[in-house]
Amino acid sequence: MTFDLLPKNIILQSPDWAPVAFLLLGVIALLVVTNYWRMRAAWWVKCLGVLLKLTALVLLAVCIVQPMVQARRPRPQANLLPILIDDSRSMQLKADRGDRSRGESVQQWLDRENGWMVRVAQDFDVRPYRFAARLDQMADPADLTFDGGASTLRTSLVQLQQRFDRRPMAGVVLMTDGNATDDAVDDFQWADLGFPVYPVVPDSVRTPDDLRISSVAVRQTDFETSPVTVTVSAQASDDDLSEIQMRLIDCVSGTVVAEQSVAAGADGRTFQSRFQFRPQQSGVNFYEVAVFDQRDRDRFPATVGKPDSDELESASRWEATLLNNRRLVAVDRRGGLYRVLYMAGRPNWDFKFMRRALQEDAEIDLVGLLRIANKEPKFTFRDSTVNETNPLFAGLGQDEEETAEQYDEPVVIRLGIKDSDELSDGFPDTAEELFAYHAVILDDIEPAFFTADQLLLLRRFVAARGGALMLMGGAESFGASDFVNTPLGEMSPVYAPGRAVFRDERSAPRRDRKLELTREGMLSPWVRLRDNESAERQRLDRMPAFRTVNPVGDIKPGAQTMLMLRDEDGNRVPGLVVQRFGNGRTAAWTIADAWRWSMRRDRSANDDPGQAWRQTTHWLVGEVPRRVQLQLEGGQSLGSPVQIIVDCRDAEYLPLDNASIDLKVQQQQFGTTDKPATQASERLDVQLQPSETEPGKYVGRFWPRDEGAYRFTADVQAEDGSPVGRAETGWVSRSDASEFERLTWDRDGLAEIARQTGGEVISAGDLGSFAKSLPNRKVPVTEIWQYPLWHQPWVLCIAMACLCGEWTLRRWQGAR
Structure with missing residues (x-):
């Protein structure tokens, strides 16, 4: 009562x-x-x-x-209380050599003789779990090995939530240093777990001494002598280091690409350096970056490979670990044969020097169409002795004359073709034929040469297919009366000049104009020929002057001027202007006598004109998509899948459905200078499924079994069995780099987890009071x-x- x-x-x-x-x-x-x-x-x-x-x-x-x-x-044993323990390698770290490791501290906290474990077991169903790359239940704390290659904290908590869905949970006791290796998820909220998390942290924490790689960035350019730049940033735990060593090793050959001594930054703790080099071969290459103090040089031989696991605590003379001093890097120097179609309105010296320069590049195939005679008007009244064919072909034989251009057709010669059928009808008039090329160069040719369908096809080639178009200067370029109202005028990065301006410039006396790089040109490696500004300016001063430049109008919005020409009076006109157009890019080269540069160059010095043509051509084709493209996302750490996306296109670069894709994955094993590289594992087949949202795309997942470098290869066939193409790329699973990215306990991150879930951060010394207070907290199942x-x-x-x-x-x- x-x-x-x-x-x-x-x-x-x-x-x-x-x-x-x-x-x-x-x-x-x-x-x-x-x-x-x-x-x-x-x-x-x-x-x-x-x-x-x-x-x-x-x-x-x-x-x-x-x-x-x-x-x-709480009703006794009715509420679950999982204890989630980090079993990764970072738990082996010690603040000092005489201290207990993090894992040993955790095992002491979990000792069954501790009163807090006995107390919570009276009221709750206590279930210990360990996690590294995956979540596992364990029976005894002695089962902890602390050798996992990842710390999938978020994934493990989500798996606990899914495993005990609709089961009462009083919370989760979390024992980890907080340094998770999960891939970031933008919209994830810890509060969505639905149960409180109680992270346990030591009473006092000291940051171990360490030097680590904080980031590695790879940048590829069309600069011929060093197209790849690897920027390495390292960070020390204190400011005692004034200088460190950075080394870059080619994993395939096992040779050292470069080694540098790097001084500390202004704060005394950060170090940064750049490696600029040219890979020995195109395609997928793997490199290893290593940073170390001079005291540990003997621990870092000039070979590929990471320290053994026992070196985690004893290899370095002063560091807590060496596992974060190395990192693998994948460099996908996209190779293959790029086909460039060169169409000229008349034979010229520029094509000769361009062709000579590109013959030294095995990746560029230059195909030329040179008009050597204009078409003649066709008359219906002729003498009976007048032939139908162009007089240039007279006397070559009846077979040749039957296949020669007619009187009302221009005479075009083909150079560099693969077979006799290629470009037999002149400039392509079908998408299948034109889209086989990666770039088109139009030199001194009027728009009237092309049919309306060919001009629209050329526009589609750039905007939809993603090809590149370069308009070069000449008597018939930019200023033709019909240039403005054609797709060429639309795609050009410069407006056509007014008729009066065009007429005045054509009749004006020739002036010597010196070449200058704009700010955008100086910042674009494919425009420069030297690796620093002072050397580039000296090169420009030694260049011969140009005298023939096409007059053009204003620069279109969004276009960038790379080169300018200045005369003796200081007047400046554009020399090279580029812009994006749809999925592709276009360029306007207004210099009509670039051949002067090649004829007057110093034969004992570098072939600067040849290098310029090769770099410009590589810029044109560098981002042109192929029929098969392979893209990888995520999966940087063990336990996280790699998202695989294969984009397939038909001959007209429309989405290709019902394609057959053979995707293989192979982990790489690298050798040294004395032992060549070998393949470490068998090829693994990965099944792909068509994308539900985008036609022509096929998606799949791959879970890396071990850390290291992987090579992905996709061979695609059409529905009728005809080959479409092959794509290849590299991937690096860097669990050690993520696992040891920070050596301190992430108290802030753990506190945020506790705050969002309604839990509390518990100090190790307060575990007893926590065990006493837990029954008085909010739990799902209670009794009166x-x-x-x-x-x-x-x-x-x-x-x-x-x-x-x-x-x-x-x-x-x-x-x-």
Whole structure:
């Protein structure tokens, strides 16, 4: 029975005795007051005596009705309490060589003799789990090995949530350093777990001494002598280091590409350096970056490979670990044969020097179409002796004359063709034929040479197929009357000049103009021929002047001017302008006598004109898509899948459905200078499925089994079995780099997890108090229980203390 005047959690077990108890209490209280009223004593003695005795009587009267306290507590063993323990290699770290490792500290926390473990086991279903690359249940803390290659913290907590879905969970006790290696998920919220997380951290933490690679960035350009730049950033835990060594090793050959001594930055802790080099071969290449202090040089031989696992704690003379001092890098120097179609309105020296330059590049195939005679008007009235074919072909034989250009057709010669059928009808007029090329160069040819369909096809080649178009200067370039209203004028990065300007420039005397690089040109490696600004300016000063430049109008919005030409009066005109157009890019080269550069160059020096033509051509074709493109995303650490995307196109570069894709993955093993590289594993087949959202795309997943370098190869066939193409790329699973990216306990990250989930960060020294308070926290499954309030020792103690105090007061004051 309960009373409205009592708290809701207090009930009376013997409510029938309440009237008797209250009556006796009232009678005895009246006698006590009367007795003290008649005493001869100070007033405060009377009041205090009455208060002490009445307090004792009230407590004794309450015991008659047997008050009970009603409360809720967790139902024993009904609520789950997983203990999630980090079993990765970072738990082997020690702040100092004489200290316990993080893993040893965790095992001490989990010792079953600890009172907190016994306490929580009384009320909760405690289940220990360990996680590294995956989540596993364990029976005993002794099963922990701390040799996992990853710390999939977020993934493991999500798996716990899924595993115990619809099961009551009181929370998760988390024992980790907080350095997770999961791939980031933008929209993930810890609060979505649905249960509180209680991270456990040591009472005090000291940051270990360490030098690590913080980032590696790879940049590829069309700069011929060093097209690949690897930027390495390292960070030390303190500012005691003034200089470190950085080394780059070619994994395939096992040779050292470069080694540099790098001084510390302004803060004394950061180091940065760049390696600029040219790979020995095109395609996928793998390199290893290593950073170390001079004291550890003997620990870093000039070979490929990481330290053994036992070197985690003892290899370095001063570092906590060497596992974050090396990192593999994949460089996909896209190779293959790029086909460039060169169409010229008349034979010229520029084609000769361009062709000579590109013959030194095995990756560029230059195909030339040179018009050597314009078409002639066709008359219906002719002498019977006049032939139908162009007179240039007279006397070559009847077979040649039958296949020669007619009188009303231009005469075009083909150079560099693969077979006799290629470009037999002149400039391509079908998408399948034109789209086989990666870039088109139009030199000194008027738009009227092309049919309307060919011009629209050329526009589609750039905008949709993603090809490149370069317009070169000449008598028929940029200023033709019909240039503005054609797709060529639309794709050009410069507007056509006004007729008056064009006429004045054509009739003006020739002026010497010196070449200059703009700011954009100086920042673009494919425009420069030297690796620094001062050397580039000296080269420009030695260059011969140009005299023939096409007049052009304004630069279109979004276009960039790379080269300018300046005359003696300081007047400047554009020399090279580029822009994006749809999926491709276009360029305008206004210099009509670039051949002067090749004819007047110093034969004993570098072939600068040849290098310029090769770099410009590589820029044209560098981003042109192929029929098969392979793209990889995610999967940087063990336990995280690599997202595979293969984009397939037909001959007209439309999405290719129902393609057959043979995708193989192979882990790489690298050798040294004495031992060549070998393939470490068999080829693994990965099944791909068509994308549900984008036609022509096929997607799949691959889970790296081990850390290291992987090579992905996709061979695609059309539905009829004809080959479409092959794509290849490289991938590096760098779990060690992520695992040891930071050596300190991530207290802030753990605190954020606890805050979002409604948990609390627990210090190791407070585990006992946490175990006592956990049953009083919010848990899913509880039960009601009662305990007698009157049977508590404190009730009898207070009553006895009040009676003794009242008796002592009367004796002390001599009250009667």
